[in-house]
Amino acid sequence: MLSWTCPAPLRDRPRVVMGHGGGGALSAELVEQVLLPAFGGREPAALTDSATVELGGARLAFSTDSFVVRPLFFPGGSIGDLAVNGTVNDLAMSGARPAVLSCGLILEEGVELDTVARVARALGAAARAAGVRVVTGDTKVVEAGHGDGVYVNTSGIGLIPAGVDLRPERVVPGDVVVVSGAVGAHGVAIMSERENLRFEVGIESDCAPLGGLVEAMLAVTPDLHVLRDPTRGGLAAALNEIAAGSGTGVVVQERAVPVPPPVAAACAMLGLDPMYVANEGKLVAFVPREHADAVLAAMRAHPRGAEAAIVGEVVADHPGMVVARTGLGGTRVVDLPLGEQLPRIC
């Protein structure tokens, strides 16, 4: 059902392909085989979206993301919203309370200043909504034909509360897998805008900050095991990363994964699997079984988690592998995507 933009043999080619930016296996190869050895580190933190740093007695989360989404404005958001929520959510997935952001712009010569202003206003509004301050920035300009209007990098710092320790290594068989809501909307919204598709029911990006939801979950117990926001590569990539990082197996009940009917219909038409479509306002949590009901209740009581659902569990079998039980009672392997279904999704 998936149509990759880069078939497997590209892996051996000597040039960068779009899939190297897709958050799947090609991205992981680039990081593991090229970047990490060059940077001289083999810290697990460098593999994830956010690093934990001890500095001056404070335990900080530090994260960076560049945004190259096309188009700049789409149903439910813009590159400015993504730039805030993407980085804020990476910090929140460390259990941190996001505090400050930087904003680095790469503008293409000739782009209208009004467009830059619209992006900046969206970014400012999203920062206020997420409760973070943009405190430092940088702007570069490149010649026409060497950019695409506006690229945005945001980096962020958050403070990790005492007792919170979220990482795949803490996942154990028996953990319950919870998703905070319906998946697939962001990717379908971008694609429909780009391809000028119109569905009967408009589909908007779910782009939203998750700091408040994470705080509500940690108020139940600081002992959550891992959180991840399923962006590029979708829920499939997030679950695979956690399975690989924890050395456990993950079993997902396919029918339990909430997908809005318009998104499911659009995916069927476009040949996409909702499990692989990017989200920008959802999280997946691996929760100790004894806390699962209470955490789920806290999530459902929060506006960003009203549709939260238990979608699976962690098993000792098939370590590193994600398996879906299908609606018909069958089983299929949910692979790490190789490249990406939709380039420049964020």
Add this chain to the structure above:
Amino acid sequence: MLSWTCPAPLRDRPRVVMGHGGGGALSAELVEQVLLPAFGGREPAALTDSATVELGGARLAFSTDSFVVRPLFFPGGSIGDLAVNGTVNDLAMSGARPAVLSCGLILEEGVELDTVARVARALGAAARAAGVRVVTGDTKVVEAGHGDGVYVNTSGIGLIPAGVDLRPERVVPGDVVVVSGAVGAHGVAIMSERENLRFEVGIESDCAPLGGLVEAMLAVTPDLHVLRDPTRGGLAAALNEIAAGSGTGVVVQERAVPVPPPVAAACAMLGLDPMYVANEGKLVAFVPREHADAVLAAMRAHPRGAEAAIVGEVVADHPGMVVARTGLGGTRVVDLPLGEQLPRIC
């Protein structure tokens, strides 16, 4: 003597021009009139290269920079070196000890993976030389024709020691202006490589980390008033920013500003003023008069400050303005550059 890439009337045009990325008056206008109002803040920190953030009891410096230099490799360095030293130096100018970096890559489809690896290795080596760790990263890919090989964003965090408080507002008449070494090499090295010019004496970029030099200066006294690295816009832009931020006047003895003879010769040939040419391994310090001799001695004892020199002083006259006393005994105003002499210098 200056040849601007953007004449004044462009200021009123509705589109982004190269000069908006030049670190001069057009850059400042973009920040002050478009970005800061949109971000909803009017914090002075947002105007400078580095913000000071209090978090979990720690006093942090936080900085970001995107690098779009062309070509990627040049005499004396590469975009990887710049990406480390640019951000490390911004942190050091806050008096912070640089600790960690993020690395966000925007790769152009089709660029050779070997090129990416070379950039990454240079970045890793520069980080080790500067004593910082690259702890988190992100990679995006854009289609051919929407990038230029490799763009790099780095953001960084450093810890500001107790008692250090560097900002233009602390500058007072009587302060001594010290430059850490000869100016102009980086810009001329980039331009000569780009234009394929060959001078009798090869000119290499001065790209280098300044954290150690700043530590040596602060060991003399934590009571320095302000530090700035004169990158885009050169010494002229750095001095103008400090004059404007402090509401004082700055007088520079033109003959006291060290310029290597090959750089001076190249500038004369190219029609550039060394005062406006970018540096990537130099700083300018505003030092209370009573500490000036001791700070200068400490700088000269450090490898990165061997050619340090007193180049001027702060006066109560002409607040916000920088004036140069010329070799012939005359006086000229050293304006904030409008756009930039050399696009994509860093």
